[in-house]
Amino acid sequence: MSDDYNDNKIIQAQSSEVMGGSAGVNPDMDYVRPSELPEQDLYHGHTFLTKWVFCQDAKVIGVQYFLTAVFTGVVGLILSWLMRLQLGFPGLAGFMTAEHYYQFVTMHGMIMVVYFLTALFLGGFGNYLIPLMVGARDMVFPYVNMLSFWMFFVAVAVLMASFFVPGGPTGSGWTLYPPQAILEGTPGSGAGILLMLISLSLFVIGFTMGGLNYLITILQARTRGMTLMRMPLTIWGIFTATVLAMLAFPALLVSSIMMTLDKVLGTSFFMPTILKAGEVLEYGGGSPILFQHLFWFFGHPEVYIVALPAFGIVSDLISVHARKNIFGYRMMVWAIVGIGALSFFVWAHHMYVSGMNPWFGFFFASTTLIIAVPTAMKVYNWILTLWRGNIRINTVMLWCLGFIVTFVNGGITGIFLGNVTVDVPLSDTYFVVAHFHMVMGIAPLMVIMGAVYHWFPLVSGRLLSEKLGKWHFWLTFLGAYSIYFPMHYLGFIGVPRRYFEMYDSPYMTSAVGMNEFISLAAFIVGAAQFILIFNVIKTLKNGKKAGKNPWQANSLEWHTSTVPPEHGNFGDRLPVVHRWAYDYSVPGAKEDYIPQTTPPSEVAHTEVEKT
Amino acid sequence: MIVGLVFLAVIVGSVLFHIFTPWYWTDIASNWGAMDDTITLTFWVGGGVFVAVCLFMCYCIFKFSYKEGRKAEYKPEDKKLEKILTWATTLGVAALLAPGLIIWNQYVNVPKNAIHIDVMAWQWGWQYRLPGKDGKLGTTKVVNINDENPFGINLDDPYGKDDILVQSDVINLQNNKPVKILLRSVDVLHNWYVPQFRSKMDAVPGTVTFYWFEPNKVGEYEVLCAEYCGVGHYAMRGGVIVQDDQDYSNWESEQETFQEYIAKQNLLNEEKKLAKK
Numbered sequence: 001m002s003d004d005y006n007d008n009k010i011i012q013a014q015s016s017e018v019m020g021g022s023a024g025v026n027p028d029m030d031y032v033r034p035s036e037l038p039e040q041d042l043y044h045g046h047t048f049l050t051k052w053v054f055c056q057d058a059k060v061i062g063v064q065y066f067l068t069a070v071f072t073g074v075v076g077l078i079l080s081w082l083m084r085l086q087l088g089f090p091g092l093a094g095f096m097t098a099e100h101y102y103q104f105v106t107m108h109g110m111i112m113v114v115y116f117l118t119a120l121f122l123g124g125f126g127n128y129l130i131p132l133m134v135g136a137r138d139m140v141f142p143y144v145n146m147l148s149f150w151m152f153f154v155a156v157a158v159l160m161a162s163f164f165v166p167g168g169p170t171g172s173g174w175t176l177y178p179p180q181a182i183l184e185g186t187p188g189s190g191a192g193i194l195l196m197l198i199s200l201s202l203f204v205i206g207f208t209m210g211g212l213n214y215l216i217t218i219l220q221a222r223t224r225g226m227t228l229m230r231m232p233l234t235i236w237g238i239f240t241a242t243v244l245a246m247l248a249f250p251a252l253l254v255s256s257i258m259m260t261l262d263k264v265l266g267t268s269f270f271m272p273t274i275l276k277a278g279e280v281l282e283y284g285g286g287s288p289i290l291f292q293h294l295f296w297f298f299g300h301p302e303v304y305i306v307a308l309p310a311f312g313i314v315s316d317l318i319s320v321h322a323r324k325n326i327f328g329y330r331m332m333v334w335a336i337v338g339i340g341a342l343s344f345f346v347w348a349h350h351m352y353v354s355g356m357n358p359w360f361g362f363f364f365a366s367t368t369l370i371i372a373v374p375t376a377m378k379v380y381n382w383i384l385t386l387w388r389g390n391i392r393i394n395t396v397m398l399w400c401l402g403f404i405v406t407f408v409n410g411g412i413t414g415i416f417l418g419n420v421t422v423d424v425p426l427s428d429t430y431f432v433v434a435h436f437h438m439v440m441g442i443a444p445l446m447v448i449m450g451a452v453y454h455w456f457p458l459v460s461g462r463l464l465s466e467k468l469g470k471w472h473f474w475l476t477f478l479g480a481y482s483i484y485f486p487m488h489y490l491g492f493i494g495v496p497r498r499y500f501e502m503y504d505s506p507y508m509t510s511a512v513g514m515n516e517f518i519s520l521a522a523f524i525v526g527a528a529q530f531i532l533i534f535n536v537i538k539t540l541k542n543g544k545k546a547g548k549n550p551w552q553a554n555s556l557e558w559h560t561s562t563v564p565p566e567h568g569n570f571g572d573r574l575p576v577v578h579r580w581a582y583d584y585s586v587p588g589a590k591e592d593y594i595p596q597t598t599p600p601s602e603v604a605h606t607e608v609e610k611t
Numbered sequence: 612m613i614v615g616l617v618f619l620a621v622i623v624g625s626v627l628f629h630i631f632t633p634w635y636w637t638d639i640a641s642n643w644g645a646m647d648d649t650i651t652l653t654f655w656v657g658g659g660v661f662v663a664v665c666l667f668m669c670y671c672i673f674k675f676s677y678k679e680g681r682k683a684e685y686k687p688e689d690k691k692l693e694k695i696l697t698w699a700t701t702l703g704v705a706a707l708l709a710p711g712l713i714i715w716n717q718y719v720n721v722p723k724n725a726i727h728i729d730v731m732a733w734q735w736g737w738q739y740r741l742p743g744k745d746g747k748l749g750t751t752k753v754v755n756i757n758d759e760n761p762f763g764i765n766l767d768d769p770y771g772k773d774d775i776l777v778q779s780d781v782i783n784l785q786n787n788k789p790v791k792i793l794l795r796s797v798d799v800l801h802n803w804y805v806p807q808f809r810s811k812m813d814a815v816p817g818t819v820t821f822y823w824f825e826p827n828k829v830g831e832y833e834v835l836c837a838e839y840c841g842v843g844h845y846a847m848r849g850g851v852i853v854q855d856d857q858d859y860s861n862w863e864s865e866q867e868t869f870q871e872y873i874a875k876q877n878l879l880n881e882e883k884k885l886a887k888k
Contacts, residue, residue, distance in 0.1 A: 098842050173839045179816060180799035185734045185841035272817025273753045275733070275797040280754055288800060288815055322675075324683035328693050353802065355794070355813040355820035358719040362712055369708045376700045377693070379664060384692075386671035388684035393614050393676055401618060401668060408664050409625075412657035415704070419711035421718065422650050425643070425809040428802060428837040478621070485625060489634040494806025496837050499845040505833055511634060585683035592682060609687055 030599035032225040032576050040137050040221070042568055054150070056142035057567045061149045062128030063459065068149075069120040072156055076111040077526050079104040088519025090501055098500040099187035102171030105498060106188075107163075109174025110196070113302065114203060115156055117444055121309040122207070122245065123152060125451060126214050126238045128459070132557035133235050135223025135575050137568045139213040148213070151206025155199045162188070162195035170196045173498060175299070178270040178291050179283075182263040185276075194263060197256040204253040207245060214242045223556075225577035229333065230596070230611060232555045232581040233326065236333050237312020240340040241305045247344065248301035255294035262286070289356055296347040303440050304343040308336055310447040311378055314403050316581070317450050318382055320553045321397040322389030323592050325582035327381045335374035335381075342371045352423045361420040368418035372411070379408055390585065390592070395469030396551075399450030402477040403443050410439025413488060428498075431491020438484045449476070452532070457546030461563050462539050472531040479525035483518050490514065554595045555581040580611035615672035622665045629658070640807035640828035640853070642789075645714045647809070653707055660703070718810070721823040725789040728782070729774075731762060732794065732801035732814045735843035737834065738762070739782040743773025743868055753797050753816075759876050763797075764869055775866045780834070781850035785859040789825040804837035805851055813838045826853040 045051035055061060082104050086096045127145065131138050139145045162169040171187035172180055180186045181193050218239045222231070231239075258269040262283075270291040271283035319326040326332060348356060348364040382404055391397060413435040416422045426432065449472070457463050490511055495502070502508035549558040561571030575597045583594035588606035600608075639647060675683075727748050729740035740762050742748045749771020755763035761778060764771040784790060794803060794814035804811040812822040834849030854862065867875075 098845065102839075102842060102844075171842065177800055177839070180734075180839070180841045183799060183841070185799070185843070187842055274799075274816055275753050275756055278757075285817075287817065289818075322683065323677075325685060325687050327686075328688055330688065331693055353812050353822075355815040355818065358715075361715050361719070365711055365715065366708060369704045372704050373697065373700050376660075377697060380693075380696050383664060383668050383671065384689075386668065386675065389671070389675050390677050390681050390683040391672065391675050393672065398614065401614075401672070404668055405618065405621065405665055408661050412661050415657055415707060416650065416653050419649070419653065419707055421646055421711040421714040422653055424718065424811060425646055425650075425806075428804070428811070474617075478617075481621060486628065486632075486634070489632055492635050492637075494637045494835075496804065496835050498839045501845055505835075505848075506637075514634065582687070584685070586685050587682070607685070611687075 029604070030578065030601050032578065035224050037220075039574070040140070042138055043142065044567055054146055056138070056146045058127045058131050058139045058142065058145060059459075059565065059567075059569075061145055062124050062126070064149050065119055065123030065127055065152065066125075068153060068156055069116050069124055072111045072159075073116040073120070074529075075160070076108050076116055077529065079108040079111070081523060081526055083108065084519040084522040086500065088516045088522075099168070099171060101500045102173070102498070103169050103187050103192075106171050106174055107159075107169050111159070112441065113174065113306070114200070115159065117306045117440070118207075118245075118302070119152060120448060121306060121444070122214065122238060122242060123149065123210055125234075125309060125313065126242070127210070128455070129234060129557060130214055130217050130238060131221070132560065132565065132569055133232050133555055134218060134221065135226050135556045135570065135577060136217055136221040137570065137574070140216045140221050141213050144209045145213045148206045148210035151202055151209065155202035155206060158195055158199040158202060162192050162199070165191035165195065167192055175292075175295060176259070177295075178259055178262065178288055179272070179274055182259065182271075183274070183276065194260065197260045197263075200256045201253055201260075204249045204256075207249060211242045211246050214238060215246070223574045223577060226556075226596075227577075229330070230577060230580045233312040233315040233329070233332055233336070234309070234555075235312065236336050237308040237310070237315075240336050241308040244301040244308070244340050244343060245305050248298045248305065251294045252298035255291055255298070258294075259291065289351075289354060292351055292354055292356075293348070296350045297344075299350065300347040301340075301343045303436075304339060306440055306444050308340060310403075310444040311336060313451050314400055314447045315378075315382065315385075316555065317396055317447075317454055318385050318400050319582055319584065320454075320551050321394060321400070322386050322391045323584045324385055324389035325584055327384040327387075328377075329580065329582060331377055332381055335378050338374045339371060342367060342374070346371060346418075349418050349420070349423070352420050353427050365418060365420035369415065372415055372418070375411060379404070379411070394453075395464070395466055395473060396450050396454045398470065398473045398477075399446045399453065402473065403446035403450065406438050406446060406477075406481065407443040409485070410435055410437075410443055414439060425494075426491050428496055429491035430495050430497055431488050433497050434484045434487035434491065437487075442480045442484065445480075446477070449473070449532070454551065455557075456536070456539070457550050457563075458557060459564055460540060460543075461546055462543035463546045463550060464535050464539050464543065468531055468535040468538070472528060472535065475528035475531070476525055479521050479528065483521045483525065486514055487518060552591065552593045554579075554583060554593050556596055559595055559597055579608070583608055583611075612673070612676075615669050615676075618665070618672065619669045622662060622669070626658075626662065629654075637806045638828075639809060640805075640826060640830065640832065641809060642825040642827060643809040645710075645717075649710050649714060652710065656703055656707055718822065721791045721821065722789045725791040725823050726785070727791050727793055729762070730782075730792055730794050730803050730814065732796045732803065732836075732840075732847075734798050734841055735836070735847040737780045737782075737803070737847075737849040739777040739779075741775040741777065741863070741866070742770075743775055745770055745773055748793070749774050749869070751795070756797065759873070762869075772868070772870045774869045775863065776869055776872055777866060780848070781852060783852045783854055783859060783862045784826050786829050786853050786855055787825065787827055789823055791821055791823045794820045794822075799840050800838045801836050801840050801847070802838035803849075804835050805832045806835070807832050811837050826851075829853050829855060 167190045168188045170192040261267040268283045268286035271286040273284045274281045345367045349368045577596045578599050585592045586606050586608045747770040749764045749768040751763045796814040796816045801814040808824045810824045812820050832851045836847035
């Protein structure tokens with residue numbers, strides 16, 4: 001039942017292709033090495049349960065990941081509204097105690113970074129796009145892939161359960177720094193923090209199952225002709241991010257387990273001698289800074305785990321909609337890989353004023369600023385891709401442009417914070433909050449939105465409404481920019497972050513008006529996201545049919561046998577790849593795009609470069 | 612067209628906001644003016660790059676928006692341009708990093724004549740200890756802390772006896788005298804932060820951390836805890852009073868030493884015992 005694609009078929013396919021060169025053209029020109037492995041057997045679900053719930057099709061798993069992540073994102077959004085309510089209009093919400101405020105801050109941060117962004121980019125886009133873009137029928141381990149999603153689902157359930165336990169969710173800040181995270185004095189230091197640690201551990205386990213799939217699929221299951229240097233940058237971004245995740249998440253897992261032991265069994269990994277309410281606790285000898293090293297050894301690569309897929313995706317979106325090849329593809333690939341490698345040597349720039357040996361500052365400031373070079377190259381290459389392009393100013397492109405502005409803005413403020421001296425006055429202030437929201441909140445969100453408008457026609461077969469999309473974009477972009485751009489200046493004043501209330505500190509009184517403005521903008525931006533949900537529902541009901549390849553794109557996902565692609569992706573013959581994904585506007589070609597599957601003999605008369 | 616104009620407005624608006632903002636540095640009151648200068652430099656270089664990149668993007672929107680029938684340029688790579696950009700960026704980054712590292716070197720090397728101040732933090736409050744006549748602080752231990760020894764000073768440490776105890780969340784400092792802040796915490800992370808001094812460092816239980824500055828403006832300042840330390844974090848305030856030499860020595864002479872504190876406690880205890888009898 002599962003063996004739909006037998007070896008004979010492949011061999012037939014190969015021989016017919018080698019022979020199939022048109023008359024007058026050297027048939028060797030189109031030769032692509034035969035595949036060394038037989039095709040994968042796929043398990044096709046037939047019941048509702050195996051087709052839609054415990055499904056092994058990476059596309060369905062991708063959508064499951066996406067929807068679950070979006071659900072957590074909506075929770076995170078609502079929490080941010082509550083926080084902004086308190087910050088802009090203190091005392092207006094009667095139920096808002098300091099305990100609640102810190103719990104909302106913590107859950108908002110952890111949800112957005114791990115359960116929303118990471119799961120959305122790798123679990124959502126990774127699952128949906130990897131097999132399609134590399135020309136595979138599915139992930140190499142579909143069953144493990146299915147388990148990966150359900151493990152993530154359980155992790156989310158455990159996390160959400162912490163809202164309902166006695167004491168509520170943890171309020172230790174998303175960095176969970178001990179000793180306070182597990183001591184009374186921090187809200188949710190009982191069941192709340194335990195559920196958080198368990199949920200994170202489950203997330204890492206689930207993610208490892210998914211991540212191995214992404215890596216091995218990309219390395220082993222690419223179709224014939226899809227060399228590494230022909231892969232779309234989306235895949236390069238997801239691939240490198242997954243490598244980072246495989247190396248970084250273990251640090252989070254061990255620190256979660258160690259802190260759980262400190263909490264439950266009274267070990268002292270992170271706990272020194274502590275005096276609490278006049279009594280010396282039964283801890284001693286542990287190091288709180290050790291936790292910070294472990295956390296940021298995960299936490300900094302985590303930034304790039306979110307950013308690299310965004311870099312990759314936005315490169316592809318810009319290229320497709322500017323009708324121009326991505327500028328400096330090889331530089332882009334090496335920049336992604338270089339940023340990924342460097343990201344393991346910069347973690348302690350989160351700890352300049354943590355009390356670690358201050359001499360580390362020299363090393364980590366240098367590595368951090370070095371990482372700015374490949375990152376800047378990527379920015380140059382995006383705008384040079386626009387240059388002399390033929391830019392379609394549609395909703396997808398708007399999100400890309402919004403990404404460039406917010407990312408460059410957030411990247412520049414990163415140079416402030418990475419440069420150790422400059423960090424001293426600014427760390428732990430609203431400058432930091434503004435910086436990381438701009439660079440790893442808003443900028444990746446712009447890419448996610450662009451990607452949703454770009455690939456929705458592939459997933460559903462229908463085009464999202466451009467009119468609603470433009471409203472969605474402008475409200476989100478202008479609103480988010482007016483939240484975070486002025487927020488930097490709160491940091492200059494010296495307003496510290498994680499303050500439930502400022503009282504009448506001289507630093508704060510001058511900024512009351514700005515805080516009210518930021519809160520109002522946050523309410524509008526949050527509400528604007530529901531335009532997308534409305535747009536999706538409306539489009540699914542009666543949206544414009546997309547047809548095949550509505551954007552005239554080159555990459556393989558748009559060249560499936562059906563739209564949306566069915567299980568197995570490519571009908572009975574896998575595509576054969578002859579070029580990179582960026583042959584747009586090639587001089588002499590009939591159309592302004594040459595799909596990856598087009599053999600050289602068909603475009604022999606054009607000035608296409610060999611890739 | 613409109614799209615390009617809106618993006619242009621965002622960029623111009625950002626620059627104007629920066630120029631006319633009423634929200635900027637709280638006036639500096641310490642020696643770390645160089646930190647502000649480094650930030651200003653970073654602003655010029657970084658802001659310049661931001662504006663340049665975004666203006667180029669706007670130009671592309673105006674100039675290369677979709678026209679039916681026009682074809683984009685096909686040029687996969689431009690090695691020369693990429694090389695120039697890489698080196699220019701590297702130089703720019705190095706120019707920003709160098710002053711950063713130089714000033715950091717000053718930050719981690721404390722002047723020899725700096726007065727050591729023990730800043731002790733807990734959930735949620737501060738207290739301070741100054742070296743007495745011998746100029747040295749006595750060593751401490753968390754387990755020593757009790758009502759008779761609120762700072763946990765090791766009783767057999769000869770340097771500890773003349774230490775000056777300031778059991779208040781407000782500390783006085785002498786103007787134009789460098790101070791080395793020695794931070795310790797008895798429970799969780801804290802951070803002794805005065806925005807006007809620009810400098811900060813976490814207090815970490817189990818170890819002693821430090822930083823230094825030189826106050827250079829007489830006045831009263833608010834101390835904020837800058838490292839999240841539980842539900843009372845936002846209320847963990849303190850104060851600094853920077854005084855001229857004369858005012859400062861007046862204040863200092865009124866403070867109690869550890870020895871005096873012990874004597875007072877003993878007296879109190881004996882009185883209590885007598886009262887019981």
